[in-house]
Amino acid sequence: MPIEILMPALSPTMEEGNVSKWLKKEGDKVVAGDVIAEIETDKATMEVEAVDEGTLAKIVVPAGTEGVKVNTLIAVLAVDGEDIDKAGEGIGEEPAKAETAAPAPAAAKSEGAAPVAAAPRTEIAADPDIPAGTEMVSTTVREALRDAMAEEMRRDADVFVMGEEVAEYQGAYKITQGLLQEFGARRVVDTPITEHGFAGVGVGAAMAGLRPIVEFMTFNFAMQAIDHIINSAAKTLYMSGGQMGAPIVFRGPNGAAARVAAQHSQCYAAWYSHIPGLKVVMPYTAADAKGLLKAAIRDPNPVIFLENEILYGQSFDVPKIDDFVLPIGKARIHKSGKDVTIVSFGIGMSYTVKAEAELRGMGIDAEIIDLRTIRPLDFDTIIASVKKTNRLVVVEEGFPQSSVGDHIASQVSQRAFDFLDAPVITIAGKDVPMPYAANLEKLALPNVGEVVEAVKAVTYR
Amino acid sequence: MATAARKAPAKTKPKSDGKSAGLSAPKPVDFTKDEELDAYRRMLLIRRFEEKAGQLYGMGFIGGFCHLYIGQEAVVTGMKMALIDGDQMITAYRDHGHMLAMELSPRGVMAELTGRRGGLSRGKGGSMHMFSKEKHFYGGHGIVGAQVSLGTGLAFANRYRGNNNVTLTYFGDGAANQGQVYESFNMASLWKLPVIFIIENNRYAMGTSVTRSSAETDFSHRGASFKIPGIQVDGMDVRAVKAAGDLATEWCRDGKGPLILEMQTYRYRGHSMSDPAKYRSKEEVQKMRSERGPIEQVKARLLDKKWADEDELKAVDKEVRDIVADAAEFAQNDAEPDPSELWTDIVL
Structure with missing residues (x-):
C-alpha cells in the first residue's frame, strides 16, 4: 500500500497553509527524517520530515500552491519496491475527494449549538444536631482554630501544619500555639519566607497523600503562591481524570486588619470563589471556625480557609462535643x-x-x-x-x-x-x-x- | 565523594558545598548486554512514539501544544534504570518520554494526546497533564518551574513517612531561572529531602539559548548557595546517566539531602510543533544527531560487541513500531469523552 502524505497541521490554530517548496522530486528515495517539503503557515515556514521510508511516487500539490487545507493529500510515497507509477495512479485528479482522505478528528464534527447540560447537583448535609443540655464554652476564634487543628492532628498522623513562624514562634497570630509542644517539629514545620515555594511543597506532599495545613501569615502574601493554589492544587484532580487530587488546607488571616494599608488589607473571598476545584470557607463565629476547619482538614479537596485578624480575639459559644464537624457548603x-x-x-x-x-x-x-x-x-x-x-x-x-x-x-x-x-x-x-x-x-x-x-x-x- | 556533610548530624550545618564536596560525574560504567538491549528498546520506544505523535499532530488528531522529547531519550531512560519501586518522578510539559520511561501505557498516553476517553486523564488533561499514582508519576505540569516545588513536596512526604524512596524532579534550563526553583532548593537542603533535581539542559529555553538567558550556564553550580552539590552529566550517553543516577539515588537514600544533576542533552525538534527552530543552525542539529545520537550510541556498541546484529535490532524496531502503531490506532479510534465527563473530577 502506498503511503499518503497529507498537508500537516503545524500549529494549534492552523487550518491551511502554502506548499512553498518541494525538496524531493518524484522518483527520489526518501528515508525517515528527510526533509521533503517546506510549508508556510501564517506564523512560520516549517520543514516537513518524512516519517516513513520509500520513494516519492507522486507530488499531488505542486510547489507554490497556496491555501492548501490541512489533511489534503499532497504526495504519495511508494514503499518496499512498489511500482511508483502504479502507486501514484488515479490520485490527485480530484483534489476535493482527496481532502477527505484522513478522517477529521471527531471534535471538528461536533460544532453544534446544543445546550450544555448543567452541573449535577450535590446535596450537602445539614449541621449536626447539638443535643439539648450540651455545655457551651465561650471560646475565642483563635482557640477554636487551634483546637480544630490539634484534634485533627491527634486523629490523623498524616495531618501536619507548615508555614512561617508556626512552630517555635507559636504562630504570628498565635493560632498554632502549643502545637509544636504537642506534635513536635516533624509535624509543625517552620518554613523560610517563601510562600510560592512552600505552597508548592505543600501541594506536592498532598499529591503524595499527606494532609497538609499550609498557614499563610496573611492571604495577602498568598498572592506569591496563587499559581500553586490554582494551577497545581485546584486543577490537578480534573486534569488527571480523577486519579490524583490535593487534600490540602490553605489558611490564614484575610482582609483588612487595622491600619496596615493597601498591601496588607485585601479580601480574597471573591478571587478564590472564582475557581472550580477549590472550596472556600470564611467563618465568622468560633463554633463555625472550629467545625469548618475540622471539615476542611478532612476534605479530600483543596480548601481555602479565610480567617480574620480582628475576629481572632472575639469570643463565641462553642458546643462541647467530642467531634464537632460542620458541613462545608451550608449557610x-x-x-x-x-x-x-x-x-x-x-x-x-x-x-x-x-x-x-x-x-x-x-x-x-x-x-x-x-x-x-x-x-x-x-x-x-x-x-x-x-x-x-x-x-x-x-x-x-x-x-x-x-x-x-x-x-x-x-x-x-x-x-x-x-x-x-x-x-x-x-x-x-x-x-x-x-x-x-x-x-x-x-x-x-x-x-x-x-x-x-x-x-x-x-x-x- | 567524601564529604564533611556526610556524617553531619541533621541540626548542624554541612561544612562543604557541592564543589568542595568533590563530587564529579562518575565515569560511565559499561552496560551488560541485557542493559544495552533494554536501554535500546526503551529509548527506541520513546523515539518512535514521539515521531508518531508528531505525525498525528500533523493530521490534526492531536491539538493544542505538543512538545516532543526526541533527542533527549537517554536522560529519562538512564535515570529510570537507577530507580527502585516506589521512587517518584515529576516533570514539566515535555513529558511523553518520562511517562513511557515510567511504564505508563503507550495507548493511554497516545489516547490522551488525541483527547479520547481511553486517555490516561480520560481526555481531560492532554499532552501536558498526565499522572499515574500506580506508577508513581506525578505529572505532567504546564507551568514552568511549578513541578520543582511540587517534587520537593513529594520528597517531603517521603521523608515524613520515613520511607526509602527518592523523587526525581525534572526541569529544563529555562525553568532553572524561575524563582520558586531556588525557594525549593533552600527547603530541600535545609530539611535534607531525598530529591534529585535533574536539569535537562537542552541548550534552548524555547528559542532562547542558555547563553542569552542564564548568567551562570553551568547548571550544576546552581545549588551552591544552598549547599546542594551538583554534577554535569553527558545526557546523550545513557550509561553516563545511569551512573549519575546510581550515585544520586544512593546519596539521597543515605539521607544526605538533595543533589543536582545537570544533564547535557539536545532536542532535535522545535520547542513545540509550531516551532521551525530558526534560532539555531541546521549544522548544529545535524552535528548532534550524527555524532551524539543517544540511540545510535547504544546501537553502535551492540553491533560492535556483536551482542546483536542488524536483523535483531530491526526486530526490536519492528516490535516497538507495533506497540506504537497499536497505540496510535487506539488513540485515533477511541471515542471522545462522554459529555457528562465535563462535570466530573472537579471536586471529590
Missing part, C-alpha cells in the same frame, strides 16, 4: 426574620449583626444568613429566605467589582426575580486601595450605617 441562619434578608460572611457579619440590632429598634425584622462557605455557595438557603422576605442586602468587606455580593445578586435575579420587591443592594468595601490614615480607612470599609440605610431602602422606609 447558617444566624437570626431568622421576615422583613428583609441580609446575607454576609466573615467580618462582614460584624456590621450586619450591629445593623440588625438598630433595625430591630425601628421595627424591621431582618433575617441574617451567614454564608460560612463561599464556594460551593448555598443558594438554596438564600433563595428560600428571599422568597419569604422579598428583599435582599449583601454585606462584605472586599472590593465591589465582581464581588461575592454581585454574584449573589445576579443569581437571585435569575432564580427568584418574581419574588423580589426591591433591587438587591450589595455593600462592599470602596473601590480604592486601602488607605493608611485612620479616617480614610474607616471610609474605605463598609459601616453599620450603610447596612441600615440599604435595608431601609429595600424595605421602602
Whole structure:
C-alpha cells in the first residue's frame, strides 16, 4: 500500500497553509527524517520530515500552491519496491475527494449549538444536631482554630501544619500555639519566607497523600503562591481524570486588619470563589471556625480557609462535643426574620449583626444568613429566605467589582426575580486601595450605617 | 565523594558545598548486554512514539501544544534504570518520554494526546497533564518551574513517612531561572529531602539559548548557595546517566539531602510543533544527531560487541513500531469523552 502524505497541521490554530517548496522530486528515495517539503503557515515556514521510508511516487500539490487545507493529500510515497507509477495512479485528479482522505478528528464534527447540560447537583448535609443540655464554652476564634487543628492532628498522623513562624514562634497570630509542644517539629514545620515555594511543597506532599495545613501569615502574601493554589492544587484532580487530587488546607488571616494599608488589607473571598476545584470557607463565629476547619482538614479537596485578624480575639459559644464537624457548603441562619434578608460572611457579619440590632429598634425584622462557605455557595438557603422576605442586602468587606455580593445578586435575579420587591443592594468595601490614615480607612470599609440605610431602602422606609 | 556533610548530624550545618564536596560525574560504567538491549528498546520506544505523535499532530488528531522529547531519550531512560519501586518522578510539559520511561501505557498516553476517553486523564488533561499514582508519576505540569516545588513536596512526604524512596524532579534550563526553583532548593537542603533535581539542559529555553538567558550556564553550580552539590552529566550517553543516577539515588537514600544533576542533552525538534527552530543552525542539529545520537550510541556498541546484529535490532524496531502503531490506532479510534465527563473530577 502506498503511503499518503497529507498537508500537516503545524500549529494549534492552523487550518491551511502554502506548499512553498518541494525538496524531493518524484522518483527520489526518501528515508525517515528527510526533509521533503517546506510549508508556510501564517506564523512560520516549517520543514516537513518524512516519517516513513520509500520513494516519492507522486507530488499531488505542486510547489507554490497556496491555501492548501490541512489533511489534503499532497504526495504519495511508494514503499518496499512498489511500482511508483502504479502507486501514484488515479490520485490527485480530484483534489476535493482527496481532502477527505484522513478522517477529521471527531471534535471538528461536533460544532453544534446544543445546550450544555448543567452541573449535577450535590446535596450537602445539614449541621449536626447539638443535643439539648450540651455545655457551651465561650471560646475565642483563635482557640477554636487551634483546637480544630490539634484534634485533627491527634486523629490523623498524616495531618501536619507548615508555614512561617508556626512552630517555635507559636504562630504570628498565635493560632498554632502549643502545637509544636504537642506534635513536635516533624509535624509543625517552620518554613523560610517563601510562600510560592512552600505552597508548592505543600501541594506536592498532598499529591503524595499527606494532609497538609499550609498557614499563610496573611492571604495577602498568598498572592506569591496563587499559581500553586490554582494551577497545581485546584486543577490537578480534573486534569488527571480523577486519579490524583490535593487534600490540602490553605489558611490564614484575610482582609483588612487595622491600619496596615493597601498591601496588607485585601479580601480574597471573591478571587478564590472564582475557581472550580477549590472550596472556600470564611467563618465568622468560633463554633463555625472550629467545625469548618475540622471539615476542611478532612476534605479530600483543596480548601481555602479565610480567617480574620480582628475576629481572632472575639469570643463565641462553642458546643462541647467530642467531634464537632460542620458541613462545608451550608449557610447558617444566624437570626431568622421576615422583613428583609441580609446575607454576609466573615467580618462582614460584624456590621450586619450591629445593623440588625438598630433595625430591630425601628421595627424591621431582618433575617441574617451567614454564608460560612463561599464556594460551593448555598443558594438554596438564600433563595428560600428571599422568597419569604422579598428583599435582599449583601454585606462584605472586599472590593465591589465582581464581588461575592454581585454574584449573589445576579443569581437571585435569575432564580427568584418574581419574588423580589426591591433591587438587591450589595455593600462592599470602596473601590480604592486601602488607605493608611485612620479616617480614610474607616471610609474605605463598609459601616453599620450603610447596612441600615440599604435595608431601609429595600424595605421602602 | 567524601564529604564533611556526610556524617553531619541533621541540626548542624554541612561544612562543604557541592564543589568542595568533590563530587564529579562518575565515569560511565559499561552496560551488560541485557542493559544495552533494554536501554535500546526503551529509548527506541520513546523515539518512535514521539515521531508518531508528531505525525498525528500533523493530521490534526492531536491539538493544542505538543512538545516532543526526541533527542533527549537517554536522560529519562538512564535515570529510570537507577530507580527502585516506589521512587517518584515529576516533570514539566515535555513529558511523553518520562511517562513511557515510567511504564505508563503507550495507548493511554497516545489516547490522551488525541483527547479520547481511553486517555490516561480520560481526555481531560492532554499532552501536558498526565499522572499515574500506580506508577508513581506525578505529572505532567504546564507551568514552568511549578513541578520543582511540587517534587520537593513529594520528597517531603517521603521523608515524613520515613520511607526509602527518592523523587526525581525534572526541569529544563529555562525553568532553572524561575524563582520558586531556588525557594525549593533552600527547603530541600535545609530539611535534607531525598530529591534529585535533574536539569535537562537542552541548550534552548524555547528559542532562547542558555547563553542569552542564564548568567551562570553551568547548571550544576546552581545549588551552591544552598549547599546542594551538583554534577554535569553527558545526557546523550545513557550509561553516563545511569551512573549519575546510581550515585544520586544512593546519596539521597543515605539521607544526605538533595543533589543536582545537570544533564547535557539536545532536542532535535522545535520547542513545540509550531516551532521551525530558526534560532539555531541546521549544522548544529545535524552535528548532534550524527555524532551524539543517544540511540545510535547504544546501537553502535551492540553491533560492535556483536551482542546483536542488524536483523535483531530491526526486530526490536519492528516490535516497538507495533506497540506504537497499536497505540496510535487506539488513540485515533477511541471515542471522545462522554459529555457528562465535563462535570466530573472537579471536586471529590
